[in-house]
Amino acid sequence: MTDVLAIAEHRRGELRDVSFELITAGRELASEVGGDLHLGVISGDVDAFADDLNRDGVDAIHTVDDGEEFNHDVYAQAIPQLFEEAGADILVTPNSVNGLDYAPAVADDLDLPLVTDSVALDGGDVTEVTREQYGGKVETTYDVDSESFAVTVRPAEWPQAEGDGDAEVTAVDVDIDEDAIRSEVTGFEEVGGGDVDISEADVLVSIGRGIEEEENLVLVEELADALGATLSSSRPIVDNGWLPKNRQVGQSGKVVTPDVYIAIGISGAVQHVAGMKGADTIVAINTDPSAPIYDLADYGIVDDLFDIVPELIEEFGGEAPNL
Amino acid sequence: MKILVTVKEVAEVEDEFEISGLDIDESYLEYDLNEWDDYAVEEAVQYSEENDDVEVVTVTIGPERSEETIRMALAKGADRAIRVWDDSLEGVDFLSTEATSEMLAAVAEEEDPDIVFSGVQSDDDANGATGVMLANKLDMEWAAVVNTLDLDLDEGVAGVHRELEGGIEELTDVRTPAVLTIQSGINEPRYASLRGIRQAQQKPLDVQSLDDLGLDTGSLDSPLERTSMYEPESEGDATIWEGSPEDTAGELADFLRDKGVVEG
Numbered sequence: 001m002t003d004v005l006a007i008a009e010h011r012r013g014e015l016r017d018v019s020f021e022l023i024t025a026g027r028e029l030a031s032e033v034g035g036d037l038h039l040g041v042i043s044g045d046v047d048a049f050a051d052d053l054n055r056d057g058v059d060a061i062h063t064v065d066d067g068e069e070f071n072h073d074v075y076a077q078a079i080p081q082l083f084e085e086a087g088a089d090i091l092v093t094p095n096s097v098n099g100l101d102y103a104p105a106v107a108d109d110l111d112l113p114l115v116t117d118s119v120a121l122d123g124g125d126v127t128e129v130t131r132e133q134y135g136g137k138v139e140t141t142y143d144v145d146s147e148s149f150a151v152t153v154r155p156a157e158w159p160q161a162e163g164d165g166d167a168e169v170t171a172v173d174v175d176i177d178e179d180a181i182r183s184e185v186t187g188f189e190e191v192g193g194g195d196v197d198i199s200e201a202d203v204l205v206s207i208g209r210g211i212e213e214e215e216n217l218v219l220v221e222e223l224a225d226a227l228g229a230t231l232s233s234s235r236p237i238v239d240n241g242w243l244p245k246n247r248q249v250g251q252s253g254k255v256v257t258p259d260v261y262i263a264i265g266i267s268g269a270v271q272h273v274a275g276m277k278g279a280d281t282i283v284a285i286n287t288d289p290s291a292p293i294y295d296l297a298d299y300g301i302v303d304d305l306f307d308i309v310p311e312l313i314e315e316f317g318g319e320a321p322n323l
Numbered sequence: 324m325k326i327l328v329t330v331k332e333v334a335e336v337e338d339e340f341e342i343s344g345l346d347i348d349e350s351y352l353e354y355d356l357n358e359w360d361d362y363a364v365e366e367a368v369q370y371s372e373e374n375d376d377v378e379v380v381t382v383t384i385g386p387e388r389s390e391e392t393i394r395m396a397l398a399k400g401a402d403r404a405i406r407v408w409d410d411s412l413e414g415v416d417f418l419s420t421e422a423t424s425e426m427l428a429a430v431a432e433e434e435d436p437d438i439v440f441s442g443v444q445s446d447d448d449a450n451g452a453t454g455v456m457l458a459n460k461l462d463m464e465w466a467a468v469v470n471t472l473d474l475d476l477d478e479g480v481a482g483v484h485r486e487l488e489g490g491i492e493e494l495t496d497v498r499t500p501a502v503l504t505i506q507s508g509i510n511e512p513r514y515a516s517l518r519g520i521r522q523a524q525q526k527p528l529d530v531q532s533l534d535d536l537g538l539d540t541g542s543l544d545s546p547l548e549r550t551s552m553y554e555p556e557s558e559g560d561a562t563i564w565e566g567s568p569e570d571t572a573g574e575l576a577d578f579l580r581d582k583g584v585v586e587g
């Protein structure tokens with residue numbers, strides 16, 4: 001039997017959605033390779049988590065009651081022990097910020113080949129993993145010529161598992177070497193507050209690196225004004241300090257669900273898309289017809305924003321600024 | 324004190340491109356310093372400017388072509404560079420994270436740095452895994468996705484903010500030596516000055532082979548094999564408006580009015 005061990009993720013007392021997606025991905029993979037699906041639940045209220053995670057398709061749940069919050073030094077020590085306890089061959093973790101904070105170390109300890117950010121898995125004697133490269137412009141497949149391996153799965157690619165399961169829940173006593181705990185989580189901080197809440201906006205004019213220079217921002221500010229819309233952006237604009245953090249859409253910014261999202265000079269990287277795929281109608285203005293944003297867009301203009309935006313401003317009775 | 328910064332030359336793809344075999348055809352690629360590594364270099368250089376006797380060393384695995392990119396990091400203030408390359412790496416489809424971190428670890432063991440900065444991810448491959456695996460190989464502590472750093476190498480502690488999803492940051496104290504993967508936005512990377520570019524030509528850039536590092540090609544073997552690369556079929560069915568800017572902007576304007584989301 002080739003068994004799969006998937007590691008759940010939680011933060012500040014709540015299981016994260018990706019945990020339930022892992023069950024779906026892990027179940028499919030376990031069935032394809034002909035084995036069981038085990039879940040590992042580490043730290044926090046493990047009994048309540050295990051209860052919630054006990055869904056259709058889960059064969060066994062192993063809990064480690066150690067601390068409240070994620071600490072990678074604990075995870076990095078506990079997971080190899082759970083892997084052994086479960087008799088697992090394949091490790092599945094979320095491709096989240098925390099997943100990537102322990103999976104490479106654990107894979108290295110267990111001597112497992114590692115493939116991150118998979119978007120599709122096809123299990124077999126040789127498992128095929130699909131992932132994206134070059135900013136999502138191409139997909140690549142990898143054959144994993146090993147029964148044993150580790151894979152991180154992209155959030156929101158698999159549906160969440162539902163239905164009640166009847167997995168046995170076992171509390172596992174793992175050895176944690178306190179000397180190997182070399183970091184300490186001291187707290188959390190919320191960022192991106194302020195007077196503007198882009199998640200409340202009905203229409204967002206969103207600008208990306210295509211704007212090139214800070215001085216050019218007046219162009220999209222003018223457009224947002226003319227439309228009565230709110231201005232938001234991709235990450236590089238905020239990284240550059242051209243707009244405040246509360247304008248950033250995406251994985252590490254805000255999740256927005258406007259009626260209309262106009263993405264201007266934004267390529268549509270996965271971390272950006274995580275924040276705006278729920279928009280009702282998506283319009284893209286981008287010179288690159290192969291930009292991933294067009295996979296998502298309902299309407300598009302494949303042209304230069306510096307030609308299109310001034311026209312739009314004038315359509316709505318504004319005056320295009322001279323750049 | 325010594326800071327080692329891992330830097331990668333990454334490929335950017337032109338708008339129109341073709342795939343030949345298992346990769347994008349060379350002629351459609353342009354090369355640049357990985358965005359995240361640019362922030363990592365800046366973080367190291369700033370620390371060296373604010374503290375006495377801090378040496379900043381960069382390490383890259385890459386072909387001769389990448390020297391131009393590496394020199395840019397030197398022009399921005401790094402003191403010297405190491406480039407790992409070998410004939411046996413020529414023509415390899417891709418390097419697994421295991422192989423990359425194995426080579427970087429060999430260099431780090433030689434250099435014995437007090438702290439290592441790497442980028443959160445490489446723009447082209449986006450594994451997002453090298454820094455943490457490198458730390459494990461070195462038996463160092465680590466922190467992934469650091470967007471604020473308060474470093475005290477004398478005390479041996481790095482106070483970091485790890486940027487989690489959804490606008491939440493985790494505050495963590497990390498014991499050094501450690502590998503930190505640096506997130507974009509942590510600082511404002513400088514442009515190389517003309518003087519810096521001139522000086523960079525004089526700075527040491529040392530090329531090391533696998534043999535020099537005490538590695539053999541076998542240690543880079545991986546059970547992973549890239550089997551295909553293709554342009555994904557567009558899942559969407561976007562309506563693309565065509566014509567002059569006046570026409571297409573007009574179509575979009577009509578659409579927005581019809582939808583009733585804007586007046587005028």
Ligand SMILES: Cc1cc2nc3c(=O)[nH]c(=O)nc-3n(C[C@H](O)[C@H](O)[C@H](O)COP(=O)(O)OP(=O)(O)OC[C@H]3O[C@@H](n4cnc5c(N)ncnc54)[C@H](O)[C@@H]3O)c2cc1C
Nearest residue numbers: 208209210234235250251252253265266267272287288305
């Ligand atoms: C852990 C992590 C978290 C992240 N979180 C976020 C996040 O929350 N939000 C986010 O946005 N990103 C996030 N990122 C970054 C993300 O990976 C991308 O780097 C980023 O989204 C790219 O922004 P962009 O589309 O504006 O820039 P690019 O990818 O550089 O795209 C610019 C686009 O503009 C187009 N363009 C250029 N010139 C013109 C022109 N004249 N007219 C029209 N189009 C033009 C180009 O064709 C290109 O498609 C995160 C990354 C990591 C690793």
Ligand SMILES: Nc1ncnc2c1ncn2[C@@H]1O[C@H](COP(=O)(O)O)[C@@H](O)[C@H]1O
Nearest residue numbers: 329383384441442444445450451452453
């Ligand atoms: N070939 C390489 N040479 C030097 N550093 C690298 C190389 N590949 C990856 N890295 C480092 O590891 C980080 C993460 O890369 P990756 O895990 O490939 O996404 C990069 O930002 C670099 O700092």
